[in-house]
Amino acid sequence: MAYELTGKVKLIQDAQTFNSGFTKREMVVTVEDGKYPQEINLEFVQDKVSLLDRLQPGQEVTVTFDIRGREYNGRYFNNLQAWKIQTGNPVDAGFDQTPAFDHDSPPAFDDDVPF
Template sequence: MAYELTGKIKLIKDTEQFSSGFTKREMVVTVEDGNYPQDINLEFLKDKISLLDSVSVGQEVTVSFDIRGREYNGRYFNNLVGWKVTAGAGAEQAASSYPTENPAPAGGFDAFDEDIPF
């Protein structure tokens, strides 16, 4: 399931490369939430790290992300993994790793629900 948040970029970290060849890059977005703004850390993995090249600190963005969870030694951890960044409120240009040349099917996106293996 995909989620979305909108806020202002507080920090974009450098790309981290691990000995296994795995790469990630993190971004912190400040989301106004009543009296207490929330600093939300999102990570971008592998080929998605290039999405952060088109945005900068202080910029208003909308980020689409998935929530990933795992267990390690009896403790549970969650990660917010970004896959799309749209710059500015209502901006038409989106930095996305998904192709946009194929339009949605005539029946809408619900037509794909039965084909998804997860």
């Protein structure tokens, strides 16, 4: 099931590549949520890492993501794994949408990485 959030890009991390060849890159999006804005960390993996190349802090984005969870050494971890970014305001004529991820071929996971 896909989820979506809209907010402003706060931070874009550098890409990380692990010994196994697994690559991920994280982005923090600030979402206005009443009195206390929420800073949401999203990760992009493998071929989706390049979606962050064209973004800048302060940009308004709508991010589509899946919730992923797994157990590692008796602890449980959740990740918000993003696969689509829309920039700008959807009402504007200049709305830019990236192609959607193919859900029939899920992204690879690196079992050596705890989260």
